Amino acid sequence: MGRKRTKSGKIRLAEVAELAGVSPITASRFFRNPEALSVAKRTRVESAARELGYVPNLAARALASQRTEVIGVLIPSLTNNVFSDVLRGIYDASEGSRYSIQLSNTRYSILQEEKLLRLFLAQKPAGLIVTGIDQTTESRAMLEAADCPIVQIMEIGPNPVDMMIGFSHYDAARAAIAHLFAQGHRRIGFVGARMDPRVQRRLDGYAAAMKEAGLFDQRLTVTTATPTSVTLGGALFADLIAREPAIDAVFCANDDLALGVLFECRRREIPVPDQIAIVGFNDLEFMASSVPTLTSVRTNRYEMGSTAAAMLIEAIEGKRPEKPVLDLGFTVIERQSSQAQRPTASPRAGEWVAAVQNDSVTNDP
Amino acid sequence: MGRKRTKSGKIRLAEVAELAGVSPITASRFFRNPEALSVAKRTRVESAARELGYVPNLAARALASQRTEVIGVLIPSLTNNVFSDVLRGIYDASEGSRYSIQLSNTRYSILQEEKLLRLFLAQKPAGLIVTGIDQTTESRAMLEAADCPIVQIMEIGPNPVDMMIGFSHYDAARAAIAHLFAQGHRRIGFVGARMDPRVQRRLDGYAAAMKEAGLFDQRLTVTTATPTSVTLGGALFADLIAREPAIDAVFCANDDLALGVLFECRRREIPVPDQIAIVGFNDLEFMASSVPTLTSVRTNRYEMGSTAAAMLIEAIEGKRPEKPVLDLGFTVIERQSSQAQRPTASPRAGEWVAAVQNDSVTNDP
DNA sequence: GTCGTTGCTGGTAGCGCTGTCAACGATCCT
DNA sequence: AGGATCGTTGACAGCGCTACCAGCAACGAC
Numbered sequence: 001m002g003r004k005r006t007k008s009g010k011i012r013l014a015e016v017a018e019l020a021g022v023s024p025i026t027a028s029r030f031f032r033n034p035e036a037l038s039v040a041k042r043t044r045v046e047s048a049a050r051e052l053g054y055v056p057n058l059a060a061r062a063l064a065s066q067r068t069e070v071i072g073v074l075i076p077s078l079t080n081n082v083f084s085d086v087l088r089g090i091y092d093a094s095e096g097s098r099y100s101i102q103l104s105n106t107r108y109s110i111l112q113e114e115k116l117l118r119l120f121l122a123q124k125p126a127g128l129i130v131t132g133i134d135q136t137t138e139s140r141a142m143l144e145a146a147d148c149p150i151v152q153i154m155e156i157g158p159n160p161v162d163m164m165i166g167f168s169h170y171d172a173a174r175a176a177i178a179h180l181f182a183q184g185h186r187r188i189g190f191v192g193a194r195m196d197p198r199v200q201r202r203l204d205g206y207a208a209a210m211k212e213a214g215l216f217d218q219r220l221t222v223t224t225a226t227p228t229s230v231t232l233g234g235a236l237f238a239d240l241i242a243r244e245p246a247i248d249a250v251f252c253a254n255d256d257l258a259l260g261v262l263f264e265c266r267r268r269e270i271p272v273p274d275q276i277a278i279v280g281f282n283d284l285e286f287m288a289s290s291v292p293t294l295t296s297v298r299t300n301r302y303e304m305g306s307t308a309a310a311m312l313i314e315a316i317e318g319k320r321p322e323k324p325v326l327d328l329g330f331t332v333i334e335r336q337s338s339q340a341q342r343p344t345a346s347p348r349a350g351e352w353v354a355a356v357q358n359d360s361v362t363n364d365p
Numbered sequence: 366m367g368r369k370r371t372k373s374g375k376i377r378l379a380e381v382a383e384l385a386g387v388s389p390i391t392a393s394r395f396f397r398n399p400e401a402l403s404v405a406k407r408t409r410v411e412s413a414a415r416e417l418g419y420v421p422n423l424a425a426r427a428l429a430s431q432r433t434e435v436i437g438v439l440i441p442s443l444t445n446n447v448f449s450d451v452l453r454g455i456y457d458a459s460e461g462s463r464y465s466i467q468l469s470n471t472r473y474s475i476l477q478e479e480k481l482l483r484l485f486l487a488q489k490p491a492g493l494i495v496t497g498i499d500q501t502t503e504s505r506a507m508l509e510a511a512d513c514p515i516v517q518i519m520e521i522g523p524n525p526v527d528m529m530i531g532f533s534h535y536d537a538a539r540a541a542i543a544h545l546f547a548q549g550h551r552r553i554g555f556v557g558a559r560m561d562p563r564v565q566r567r568l569d570g571y572a573a574a575m576k577e578a579g580l581f582d583q584r585l586t587v588t589t590a591t592p593t594s595v596t597l598g599g600a601l602f603a604d605l606i607a608r609e610p611a612i613d614a615v616f617c618a619n620d621d622l623a624l625g626v627l628f629e630c631r632r633r634e635i636p637v638p639d640q641i642a643i644v645g646f647n648d649l650e651f652m653a654s655s656v657p658t659l660t661s662v663r664t665n666r667y668e669m670g671s672t673a674a675a676m677l678i679e680a681i682e683g684k685r686p687e688k689p690v691l692d693l694g695f696t697v698i699e700r701q702s703s704q705a706q707r708p709t710a711s712p713r714a715g716e717w718v719a720a721v722q723n724d725s726v727t728n729d730p
Numbered sequence: 731g732t733c734g735t736t737g738c739t740g741g742t743a744g745c746g747c748t749g750t751c752a753a754c755g756a757t758c759c760t
Numbered sequence: 761a762g763g764a765t766c767g768t769t770g771a772c773a774g775c776g777c778t779a780c781c782a783g784c785a786a787c788g789a790c
Binding site (some may be wrong): 055057058060061078079084085088100101102103122229231233259260261268285286288289290291 | 420422423424425428433443444446449450452465466467468469470487525594595599625628632639651656
C-alpha cells in the first residue's frame with residue numbers, strides 16, 4: 001500500500017522514491033549528487049520524478065541541510081544604468097543553476113549595507129555579491145566571518161575579503177585624462193555627482209594625472225553629493241564654466257553628466273569639441289549616437305556581473321578560481337567629442353557625420 | 366537547566382521562549398500575531414528575543430506553515446529604464462515588510478514567462494506581480510488557479526486575473542497624437558522598436574487617432590522587433606524620412622528612440638520642431654534637458670511598482686483593496702520639441718533657452 | 731582465506747517552526 | 761448562581777527533506 005499523500009496534495013520525495021522502488025534517501029541523492037547512484041537507480045528515480053512531476057520543497061531542503069540556495073546581492077542603486085547591466089549579467093549567469101538571487105539595495109549607504117548584510121548572513125546564503133571595497137569595519141568583520149564564498153564587484157583593490165572582480169577606477173580616469181592630453185587639451189575640468197567611493201577614485205585619478213602634468217587646479221573640479229542626472233550635468237557644467245571660462249575640456253564622472261554637459265554646450269552655442277572637449281565614463285549606448293558622438297571609458301559591466309555570479313557558483317560548489325582577483329579592465333573609446341583642437345572655429349555640422357571613430361586605448365590586464 | 370543549543374550555535378525560538386518563561390508556541394505567536402498575547406508576555410518575549418539577538422529561521426517557518434514570504438516578480442527586461450523604476454518602487458514598498466522579492470526576467474517571451482510562473486507557483490509564493498495582460502492560456506490558467514494574490518502591472522485591460530495597476534497605452538498614444546494635432550502637425554510618423562504588447566497598443570492608439578482624422582498612412586509607420594536603443598531611433602527615423610520626406614512630426618514609442626531621432630535630425634540639420642516635431646514616451650529624465658527639450662508622455666512607473674507591491678501585501682494580509690483595478694493615468698508633458706509650427710524657418714538656438722514649458726495635458730482617472 | 735577497501739544503499743533522527751485543538755480562567759449575561 | 765463566551769496559553773504532532781552512520785556486496789591484497 002502506498003504512503004499517504006501530503007495534505008497539500010503535492011508530490012513528495014517519498015512518493016518518487018516509492019514509485020522508483022528505492023529509499024527516500026536514495027531519491028534525495030539523485031537530486032544532489034546523481035553520480036553517487038548506480039546507473040539503474042538513477043534512471044529509475046529520474047523517470048519516476050518526471051512521471052509524478054516532482055518539484056522539491058526548498059524550505060524543507062534548507063531546513064534539513066542547514067543551508068539555502070540563495071545568492072545575496074547588495075548593490076547601491078536599482079536605477080543606475082550601470083547596475084542594471086551588472087544585474088543582468090548576474091541573473092543571466094545564475095539562470096539554469098540551482099541558485100536564486102536575492103537582491104537588496106543599499107542606496108549608497110554603508111550603514112544600510114551593514115544592516116542588510118546582517119539580515120542576509122542570518123539566512124545563511126550560499127554566496128554573496130557585494131559592491132565595492134568600502135564596507136564598514138563591522139561589515140568587513142561579518143564578511144570575513146561568513147562561511148560562504150563572497151565576491152566584491154565593481155572595482156579592485158588590496159585585501160579582498162574573498163574574491164574580487166572589477167577594474168581600477170583610478171587608472172581608468174587617468175587613461176581618460178591621458179587621452180585628453182594627447183589631443184592637446186590642458187585645462188581640463190572634472191564634473192562629478194553622488195561622489196560614491198568609485199566616483200571619488202575617478203576624481204583621484206583625474207587629480208593625480210593633472211598634478212603630474214602641473215595642471216591641477218582645485219577650481220577645475222565641480223562635484224556634488226546629489227544623485228546624478230543629465231540635467232545635473234548641465235547645471236554642474238554651468239557652475240564650472242562660470243568659475244573657469246577658459247577650460248578646454250571636461251571629464252565627466254559618468255555618461256549622464258556628459259550628455260548634460262553636451263546639451264548645455266549646445267544651449268550656450270559652445271562648439272564641441274572645438275572649444276570644449278567632453279569625455280564621459282561607462283560608455284552607455286547613447287554615447288555612440290549623440291551629435292557629436294561622445295568619447296567615454298567603456299567598462300565591462302555585464303561581464304562583471306556574469307563573471308562574478310559564475311565565479312561565485314563555482315566557488316560554492318567547491319571549485320575555487322585559480323585567481324581570486326580579476327581585473328576586467330576598461331577601454332577609452334575615442335569619439336568626436338574629444339578630437340584634437342583645430343584651427344577652424346566652427347565646422348559645419350555635416351563634417352561630423354564623415355568623421356570615423358579613432359583607435360581606442362584598451363587596458364586589458 | 367537549559368535546553369541544549371542547536372548545533373549551528375544559533376538562537377532558536379525555544380531559547381527565547383525559555384528565557385521569557387513562556388512556551389515556544391507563545392513565543393512563535395509573538396512574531397506572527399502579537400495582539401493575541403497579553404501585554405505582559407508580549408513584552409517579556411520581546412525583550413528576550415532582543416537580548417538573545419533572535420533571528421527567525423525562515424526555512425523552518427516556511428516548512429511548518431506551508432507558505433513562504435516571497436513575492437514573485439516577473440518582468441520582461443532588467444535593462445529597460447522603465448522597469449528599473451518600477452522595480453525600485455516594488456523594492457521600496459516591500460522594504461520593512463516581512464516579504465522578500467524574488468525577481469525573474471522573462472526577456473519579453475511569454476513562453477519563458479510561463480516556465481518561470483510554473484517555477485514560482487511550485488514554491489507557493491505569498492503573492493505574485495506579473496507584467497502585462499498577454500499571458501499564454503496556460504499561464505492564465507495557472508494564475509487563476511493560484512491561491513495567492515496577484516497583481517498585473519504596466520497596463521490595464523478587461524478581465525483582471527486578480528488585481529491590476531497601470532494605464533492605457535492606447536489612450537496615452539492618442540493623447541500624444543491629439544497634442545501634435547493641436548500644435549498643427551498632420552503628417553505624423555510612428556517609430557517603434559521591440560513591439561511588445563504595450564508598444565503595439567501605443568501603435569494602435571496612434572493609428573486610431575490618425576484614421577479618425579483621415580490622416581493614417583501605413584507608410585508613416587516604421588517598426589522593428591529589435592530591442593530599443595538611441596542609435597536605433599536614429600536609424601528608424603532615417604528609414605522613415607527616406608520613405609516619406611514630407612512628414613512634420615514623429616511619435617516615438619519610447620524616449621530612447623526619441624533621443625535618437627533628435628540626434629539624427631541634428632545630424633541632418635533638420636530643425637526641431639520647426640520642420641519636424643518629436644514626441645517621446647515615458648518622460649525619462651533626460652527629456653527635460655535635451656536641446657530642444659523633448660515632449661513626452663509621462664508615466665507613473667515608480668508609483669506603479671510601489672502601489673502594486675503595497676496592494677499585494679495588503680491583499681496577502683487579508684485586506685483586499687476596494688478597487689482591484691487601478692488606472693494610474695499619464696500626462697503629456699509638452700516641451701519645445703513639439704511646439705506649434707512657425708513661419709520662421711530656423712530660429713536662433715538661444716531662443717530655446719527662453720522658451721518655457723507649456724501647460725500639460727493630464728489624464729488622471 | 732581473511733581482512734580491509736570501495737561503492738552503493740538504507741535507517742534513524744532530527745532541522746526549527748507552526749497548525750490544530752484542547753484547556754483554562756475571567757468575564758458577562760440571564 | 762450557572763452557563764456561555766471570550767481571551768489567552770500550551771501540548772502534540774508533524775511540515776519534507778537530509779546528515780550521519782551503518783550495512784552490505786564485490787573486490788583486491790596479503
